[in-house]
Amino acid sequence: MLAVGAVLAAASALAPFFTGRGWVLPVALAGLAGGLLGWLVTWRRLPGWSLAPVGLVVLVVGQLYGLHAAQTRYGLPGAPALRATVDGLLSGWARMLTVTLPADASPDLLALPVGLVAAAAYGAVLLALRTRLVVGVVLPALVVLVACLALTAGRDAWALVPTVALLATALLLVLVRANRASTDDGASLADARAVGVDLAAQRRHSTAGRVLIGLPGAAAVVALAGLGASALPVADGSSRADPRAVYAPPVQVDQGLSPLVQVRPQLTDPPVPLYRVRVRSEGDPAAVDRVRLAALDRFDGALWTQGGRFVLAGSALPHTTTYASGAGTVRADVEVLTGGSLFLPVVGEPVGLTGTAAALDAASGTLVRADTDAGSGATSYTVTGLVADLDGVQDAGPAPGDPGLLALPDAPAWVAEQADDARAAGATPWAQLDALAATLRARSYDPEGLPGHSYGALERLLRAEDPVPGYAEQHASAFAVVARALGYPARVAVGYRLDPARAVDGVVDVASSDVHAWPEVLLDGYGWVAFEPTDVTNTVDAPRPDEPEVPQVAPDDAVAQPTQADDAADNSASEVGGVLARVVRTGVLVVVGVVLGLLLLAAGVVAAKAARRSRRRTRGTPARRVAAAWREACDVLREQGVPVALARTPLEVARTARVGTGPASAAGDAVAELATLVTAAVCGPAEPTDATARRAWAHAAEVRRRAASRVPLPRRVLAAVDPRTLRGPRTRGAPAPEVAPPGRDAPRAEAPVPVGAQDGAGRAG
Structure with missing residues (x-):
């Protein structure tokens, strides 16, 4: 029992990985079942060569009926259940490295913890009953602890309690094992009987003495270890090596274009119904006047793109912002009417999702369909977001963060001039940013303006002598570029406006003509704060004279065009190749792991x-x-x-x-x-x-x-x-x-x- 207890104590370090406590019962049952199996094979005195096959068979059967019983037919395993079981055993580790944390306790994510704990408990009991190892009996529990710490490295959680629990259990186990080894060294039970020695009684007396003397010492060691770790957090979990950083996620988003360049076609083409949105919040629902589709945080001088890493998302989405004045909870019920885009609308900083499978870029809060299939059709879901209370935001400064949020490659001289003008408009960050937004908002708005948001396109909007009217694409980009020149982390968001006047029973129908772009600045204590540099009512008074296309526009537009879909044969070959590559990679890793x-x-x-x-x-x-x-x-x-x-x-x-x-x-x-x-x-x-x-x-x-x-x-x-x-x-x-x-x-x-x-x-x- 002590060996199984050590394994379960180590497995408790997995708590930061899952939401709730639904994972505890399957993992605990797996540990108890593995320990019971180890005792049974020892009791039945099975030969050594049969221990691994017996354990493997029981592990597969346990996974089949413990995690995938719903896929069986009248208790008989069919192809889907067997496929899910084998896939979970072989690929469970990959799925655990490609989900947001904390994750839902689904069968595919429980496959690895359940199998690992069952195998560790099985091995620990075998070591305890079939060998005379003392400290070595703790090895399976240490393997479980290391694996759990690696899987939860992304949460920056301090696993002090599980480590102390494992240490206490291990010390008690070593006490008992050391007594067994000392009383059994060099003399078997047959030897003892031959000379009239009651070896069992000697063991009982020795165990009692060792435990009475050793328990206070073990307790003192555990207490000193816990207090020392608390006072000197040399390993508080904040800088653990994260295997997610070296594992490529299976969700790859490659649309071949920036969502920002899709703004103008939607503004000028006939409106197409896209979404139905119902916003529910603790305050006034009218305060939420937009939904965000994508956040573009990388700028190369010609194009704003998304530089995030998408991983599979569960019902609880990770968030790291600490709000100085608090934040309101907003829930948006979204019905997607068409499958034309991979991106899913969100509000604020998303923290919860139900109703659909999605992948999340935690850095930008962008959601995409998990199947990465733009033609997957309509769907419905509910997304929960945090919207910051902006009380006191006028005194907020820029938040420390990714240096890429300040990058302006090969910025021309006029960018610094525009930044100097904005800096002169106010003494605080908020005053400078607000003045910059007001300056851009005063410029004319033309939804049919020339497309593009490169340095050249932005200069046409900002040049003083003869500015060319633009629309949200240029206004939002110009604000973000100048804000970065001022030293403020900035990005461009693309989404849709919600018009409360069109709401029917709280539901707003969103069409393609509601598309919009706006800048967001990362402020300390408030997260990403949206600014509005575009006045959509300030349209041009007269038709704009025809102008030749500026050479800079052509590359923007060319890069921005959506890639054409490949033919069915290419898609099929690519899909088969990807599956084969994953199978081969997984097989090689399994073989290498077995050999090691x-x-x-x-x-x-x-x-x-x-x-x-x-x-x-x-x-x-x-x-x-x-x-x-x-x-x-x-x-x-x-x-x-x-x-x-x-x-x-x-x-x-x-x-x-x-x-x-x-x-x-x-x-x-x-x-x-x-x-x-x-x-x-x-x-x-x-x-x-x-x-x-x-x-x-x-x-x-x-x-x-x-x-x-x-x-x-x-x-x-x-x-x-x-x-x-x-x-x-x-x-x-x-x-x-x-x-x-x-x-x-x-x-x-x-x-x-x-x-x-x-x-x-x-x-x-």
């Missing part, structure tokens, strides 16, 4: 054998070390495929080895000499000396060398990583009689008897 896991397991087995050999050679009395040398030699013979019967004495084993073939015959002489030594040490009247113990271990080393010389290299490698001898042989026969061997006095009766059925003492070494 096997290599680590093999290295652990080799290290455990080396530690056991050192412990056998150095601990205990000379008689005990001689007996341990015999157990080591028997383990070597078993690893090389030589059967060593439990019912035979050492001399009988030696005679059988001499007349055998292969590794047994090669090591026959060394086995015979070692058998003579161990028989004399156990049954002789005199206590063996240290020199006798050293000679016995020299014979054991000779057995290892000679036995390995008769087998090929692959067989020697397999023998080195064979974990079965770590557990030792078991006998199902009747227990040895509880009498001391003849010829031994009472003090010598405690020595192990490495003959016959007592050869199982190798389990204690």
Whole structure:
């Protein structure tokens, strides 16, 4: 139970990943089920080679009926359920790296945590019941903790409580394991019965003593660790390496154009119904007069584009803004009437979404359809946003942020001149920005003006002698460019105006002619604040004289044209290629992970054998070390495929080895000499000396060398990583009689008897 408790304590670090507590029950049940399975396979004494297949089968079945039972037909797994189960096991990690946090506890996102916790609990119980590892039993829980910290790195959450809980459980587990190892070292249950020792009672008394003494110490260590971490937050979670930064998300938004260049065609073409929007807020719904479609935060001198990274979104959307004067909650019920755009309208800073699958760029608060299919048709959803209370905004300054929000590549000289004029208009940031908006708002508005928002297009709007009337595209772009020159983080937003006068029962019909663009500035304590530099009522008085196209416009318009859809064959090939690439990438990662896991397991087995050999050679009395040398030699013979019967004495084993073939015959002489030594040490009247113990271990080393010389290299490698001898042989026969061997006095009766059925003492070494 302590091993399972350590795994579950580590899994609690996953809390920042999910919304609510719906994930707790599946993960906890997975841990308990994995621990129960480990106890069952130990109780049934299944062979070592069957442990991994049994665990894998139970894991798949548990995932199938625990997470995807709704896709079965009358309890029988069909193709959809099996496909979802396998996909979750193979690709669950990828989905967890491509969703916004916190995420909903859906089956595809629970696949990895459930599988990881179940496997860790299974492995922890096996290590506890089938090995004598002390600290190593905590390794599965540490793996779970590291995985959970990596998955939640994007939340900057401090996992102090889960870490302290894991530390406390691990220390208690180590206390119990250390007691078991000390009372079982070098003497099996059969040995204890042979000399009349109640080993179980010794363990109980030792456990009670160790726990009574060790618990206060463990509690003190945990308390000091927790207090130290709180006082010195050297690892508070704010700078953890985030695997999301190196994993490419599956949602790629590539429209081939900037949404800003679509403003003019919508203004001049016949209106097309696009959305129905109902706004519900804590205040006056009329205060929300627009919905945002996209926020463009990258400017290269010719085009405003979106530079964000889209990841799959759940019902709770991440937000980081701290509002100085608070923020109101606004809910917008949006019905999309046409599937002509990937972008989904939002209000304010979006913090919640229900009704549709979407992907989010958390930096800009832009939502797109999750399937990235512009022709996916109509849909309905509800988006919740935070709208800042602007009380005191007049004293706000620019917020620190991404340097890209200030970038103006190759800015011409007139940009700095316009910035100087705006700076002279006020002493505070708000006064300067408000004056800049008023200056632009006073210029004429022409929805049929020349398109483009490059430096050249903006100069036509701002030049003093003969300004060319523009529309929202140029006004919003000019404001954002000058604001950046002033040192304020700025971007251009594209969306649609909501006219309350057209509302029917609170629902506003939005048409393409309602398209609009406006600038937003990032102010400290208020988030992105919208400004209005365009007066749509200040239209030109007379038709604008025909003007030749300015060369700068052509590149803008050319870049802005939407890319034509590929033919069906190209789309199909691209889709199949993408799927195959993902399958191959996932398969390679799985294979690499399995290989690395096997290599680590093999290295652990080799290290455990080396530690056991050192412990056998150095601990205990000379008689005990001689007996341990015999157990080591028997383990070597078993690893090389030589059967060593439990019912035979050492001399009988030696005679059988001499007349055998292969590794047994090669090591026959060394086995015979070692058998003579161990028989004399156990049954002789005199206590063996240290020199006798050293000679016995020299014979054991000779057995290892000679036995390995008769087998090929692959067989020697397999023998080195064979974990079965770590557990030792078991006998199902009747227990040895509880009498001391003849010829031994009472003090010598405690020595192990490495003959016959007592050869199982190798389990204690």
